[in-house]
Amino acid sequence: MHDLSDSIRKLVAWPLAGFIVVCVMLTYWQVIAAPQLNNAEQNNRSERIRRRVQPGRLLTADGLVILDAREGAAGWERTYPDTQAFCHLTGYNSRSGLQKTLSEVFYAQGRYGHVWEDLLHGREIGNDMHLTINSALQQRAHRLMRGKRGAAIAMDPRDGALLVLYSAPTYDAATITQSEEAYSVFSYDPAKPEINRSLQGMYPPGSVFKIFTAAAAIDAGIADPDTKLRCAGAERVAGTLVRCRRAAGHGDLTVRRALADSCNIAFAKLGDELGPDRFRHYVKESHLLDAANLPLPIATGRMADFAGFKGDMQLVESSFGQGATLMTPLAIARLTATLARGGEVIQPYLVDYVQTPAATRLPSSRGAELGPAFSPQTAQAVAGMMRSVVEHGTGGVADIRGVQVAAKTGSAQNPSGDPHAWFTCFAPYDEPVVVVTVLVENGGSGAGAAGPIAVEILRAALETAR
Secondary structure (H helix, E strand, O other): OHHHHHHHHHHHHHHHHHHHHHHHHHHHHHHHOHHHHHHOOOOOHHHHHHHHOEOOOEEOOOOOEEEEEEEEOOEEEEEOOOOOOOHHHHOOOOOOHHHHHOHHHHOOOHHHOOHHHHHHHOOOEOOEEEEOOOHHHHHHHHHHOOOOOEEEEEEOOOOOEEEEEEEEOOOOOOOHHHOHHHHHHHHOOOOOOOOOHHHHOOEOOHHHHHHHHHHHHHHOOOOOOOOEEEEOOEEEEOOEEEEOOOOOOOEEEEHHHHHHOOOHHHHHHHHHHHHHHHHHHHHHHOOOOOOOOOOOOOOOOEOOOOOOOOHHHHHHHHHOOOOOOEEOHHHHHHHHHHHHOOOEEEOOEOEEEEEOOOOOEEOOOOOOEEEEOOOHHHHHHHHHHHHHHHHHOOOHHHOOOOOOOEEEEEEEEEOOEEEEEEEEEEEOOOOOOEEEEEEEOOOOOHHHHHHHHHHHHHHHHHHHHO
16 A cells, blocks of 8 residues: 555656746746847847837927838838937837837737737737937937037936937937848947947036035035035145136135136035045935936946045045046936925936727826935025026126026046036026036037037926927
8 A cells, every 4th residue: 555655656746847948948038048049149039020010100209200100012111200409318129218118019029919909900010119208309410419429318306307318429229230231330430320328428527517516515514505614726626736717716605605616626625624424425325326217228327435555535526526426417417406496306207198999098107206315405595506606607608698508517627538528507587497408428528519419408497388
């Protein structure tokens, strides 16, 4: 009897073990390895779906179609009504831009599928996607940035909606994949047009970063806008030689004046007094080095750890946006928005809504509030100082008639050429509805190269907001 029980157990064990192995293998191939298999070049299932399904369109907030489709002999293929101004959003094929990251939306796959609607239409149709981007503002940025390398961003600080997300240089999305020669020229272009500089470009922020140091120092209680500092033109701060933009120095000046005239020495002293622990605390609370939750590839910021015998030097350099500190233009735009909205960090968003063929709107994730980086009083104080930058300092280019603008200029030194030019601003000062940040690679003066572009975008955005 005992032998019979053992035999039965063995007989049951083998099928059970086989069943478990099958379950594990199915889980691995269908869940864990699925993304890799779906994206594998050898897998043509996705390509067959793309040819069979009429893909959805990509539209801007004001209704311009920037990605469409037409039916050819081999099935559906993508078309690009504006081949350049929106290329970093659309991408140039199914493995780039929003075509790659939101493929399930366009081809009605997975949770975006709608079998019954397809049956009613008699064919498979994808979903349309509506962005927060304003086409007129994006096209204006394209014209203003022609011949330059850099980025332009505009966003609504009230909810994080991105109005402009532009990178230069651009490329012709319609022609890149038409021949091997065209793709080769694109791939080896030294200007690297495929990089979305607004999200992936890593730059020293230079003097635009001083708005962060000012906010951290004021919030920590070690300074206020009227705190007096001294600048001798060239001084050692924590053992690091710091040079001011004015060779003769500013003499005695307030923190407000230091921001208005972009004094490196004053902010080096504020950073040194803050110390590494408090500096790191405000970096974390501001989400400065975090990538935004957008459906496109995004780089995270970098900063020294302020440790070891070079820690003091690293902290001093970071206090005025130099040294090992590298950030994307979007990170500076979000920092500016944080100050414009009373110290609360907002998560930018790009997709407004998804619309099915039956005109049903599917909800999308809006800009979430990520918590306070600074107190409302601190944010108001720094915003007032940024207003002084326009009224009495380096940001006079943003003195728009009838609108009070708050701004900060920046010229960031870099080891590979002329300084990068920065300009970040928001308006109206007392009730902000638009933030604009512009970076021009090797542009030199922030006020001279980036400022006029930012102001033109800001002016147009304010007209749109009315």
